Amino acid sequence: MTDSTCDFYCGKILKGLLDVPVYYENERVFAFHHTNPLWENHVVLLPKKHVESLITLEDADNDLLLELMQTAKMIAGDFMARFGAARVYTNLGEYQSSKHLHWHIGAGPQLRPY
Template sequence: MPDPSCDFYCEKILKGLLNVPIYFENERVFAFHHTNPLWENHVVLLPKKHVESLLTLEEGDNDLLLELMRIAKLIAGDFMARFGAARVYTNLGDYQSSKHLHWHIGSGKQLRPY
C-alpha cells in the first residue's frame, strides 16, 4: 500500500495546512471548493481515510464508498437545483494527479483546459 504521506490530500488538505473553502465535512468525508477550479462551480470530495483510488477500495470500505456516493449525490443535486447541470467523476492511473481517491463535482463553463 502506498505511503499516505506522499499524497496531496493527506499531507496538505486533511491536515489543514492549506486553507480551502469547505463545502461539507463529517467524520468520514471532506468536500471543498477547488482552489484552481476547472469549472465555474467545482467541488472536490474525498474520504478522510487514505484510499489510493477507486480500484483499491476493499470490501471493508463499502460503508465508506456508500457515504462518498451519498455526499456526491447531495452535492450534484445541489448543483442541479442551482445550475441545471452537474458532472461527477473520478480519475485513475495517469489521469489521477493525486493518488488519493477523490471525486470532482462540477457545473458551469470550463475555466481552463484539463
C-alpha cells in the first residue's frame, strides 16, 4: 500500500498545506475546484480516508463509496443544471497521477490537453 503521507491529496490538500477553493466538504468527503482545471468548470472529489484507487476499495468501504457517489451525483446535477452537461470519471493505474481515489467532475470547454 502507498504511504498516504506521500500522495498529493493526503500530503497537501487534506492537510491544508495547499489552499484550494472548496466546493463541498463533510467529515468523510472533500470536493474542491481544480487549481489547474482541464475544463472551464472542474471539481475534484475525494475521500478524506486514504484509498489508493477504485479497485482497492474493500467491502468495509461500501458506505464511503456510496457517499462519494451521492456527492458526485450532487455535483454533476449542479453542473447539468447550470451548464447542460457534465463529465464524471476516475483514473486507474498509469493514468492515475496521484495514488489516492478521486473523481474529476467537469463541464464546459476543455482548457488544455489531457
